[in-house]
Amino acid sequence: MPAPILPPLTTASSVPARVDVLIVGVTGTKDAPTVVGCPPEVEKATAKALGSSLAEAARAVGADPAVGSTAVLLGAKGRRLLLVGLGEDVPTPDVLRRASGAAVRAAGSLATADGGLQVGLALDATEPEAAQAIAEGAILGSYTYQPISSAEVAAPKVAALTLLTGGGKQVAAAATTGATVARAVARAREWVNVPPNLLYPETFADEAREWARDAKITVDVLDEKALAKGGYGGLLAVGGGSSRLPRLVRFSYAPRGAKTHIVLVGKGITFDSGGLNIKPGDSMYTMKCDMAGAAAVLAATRAVADLNLPVKVTTYAAMAENLPSDTAYRPSDVLTIYGGKTVENANSDAEGRLVLADALARSLEDKPDVIIDVATLTGACVVALGEETAGVLSNDDDLVEQVLAAADAAGELLWQLPIPATAKAKLASKVADVKSSGSRMGGALFAAAFLREFVGEHSWAHLDIAGPAFRSEGADGHQGPGGTGAAVGTLVALAQSLAK
Known part of the structure; x- marks a missing residue:
């Protein structure tokens, strides 16, 4: 592409x-x-x-x-x-x-x-x-x-x-x-705008490798066999309903003299039908944008490397296509996430948190100072904050302040949402270590609470970009219709601040 x-x-x-x-x-x-x-x-x-x-x-x-x-x-x-x-x-x-x-x-x-x-x-x-x-x-x-057209490119x-x-x-x-x-923002926009029959886990992973080719970035890609061997139960379950099987892409930028290590994790659902909990047709049309979080973290990592920032960045893009079939995962299935924690699946249309859980759990082995995940995770966040503002939820208020300052520098709208004290009880499962969903009301909050289960004691922030990642209206300012590249600027600005 x-x-x-x-x-x-x-x-x-x-x-x-x-x-x-x-x-x-x-x-x-x-x-x-x-x-x-x-x-x-x-x-x-x-x-x-x-x-x-x-x-x-x-x-x-x-x-x-x-x-x-x-x-x-x-x-x-x-x-x-x-x-x-x-x-x-x-x-x-x-x-x-x-x-x-x-x-x-x-x-x-x-x-x-x-x-x-x-x-x-x-x-x-x-x-x-x-x-x-x-x-x-x-x-x-x-x-x-x-546009993809037989006409000559203008x-x-x-x-x-x-x-x-x-x-x-x-x-x-x-x-x-x-x-x-x-x-970097334009690269993320382009990936989001590519039709899902052309951008699926295998081709997205190939694109990521090509994007990093001339940079000081090491790239590793786990295919379905490596994922099975490693025990990545979330990715394998979510991607199991599609003939286009999942991938986990890992970028590593490790400059000499770096004193801070940031892990970036992105949701890369290249198309989300909802799986067996299938979405209404109108809600499915823009679901090629459900990989915007992965696009953001991959694009931002290349920008950090191109700017030669003295900060170590390890990035995970968890890629899968969520489709219904006879091999699709089901509500009430129990999945084993990387590292062994088990999850009772509540809804196959809440798939993003499962692939993120695999990547977050794996990232702990990198011993990061800070973990940031980015995802078009919940419609509830759009209901709460609108289509132009992303939510940030975290276990570290100091990190939230840094993220908010970075968003302000990048000209992106971000607002802190809480993780309720009651969340842990609502995520309790009778058949597994944790349940994937807690409550429809406040869904963005409980989704973040679920992700928190996989970051241990590390400083972590979750960016829910479901609203601003895709623009259905016409152009406005520097934003055009389609993918926006949301969060790329914030991530680069955060890396700049942490590199000082």
């Missing part, structure tokens, strides 16, 4: 002559917009070509400071100025990320059939945080999933991006970091 087509991003201190579209910011009010970031020489030439000040021209074309709003001016020598709203106040990194994404998408709409636009961004990237956010948003705004609308910076090497380095993170 081809990698997503993304434009290269470079930095410059002045506008290159080859730039076709230059993106500048708009603040103030709609009645009195103020253009910001435009280089003086460009502003002067544009004003001369238009016969009016840039502010007057902006008002004439309806430039709006609402974040992500766009308008276009034809400047000197045929170059177009694309005005993007940055809000009424000083823009935050998150505003810059969303605005640059919307602006680059709008710039792409100006391309001819041949594509190939050279786009510059003059959005006052004088601080590292701003430069990183603009770079991330610009690249992600250019991402689109190429040329990319945006061929290259140039970010104007004024803060020296540190700011330029931050832009490079932003580009690295954005490419």
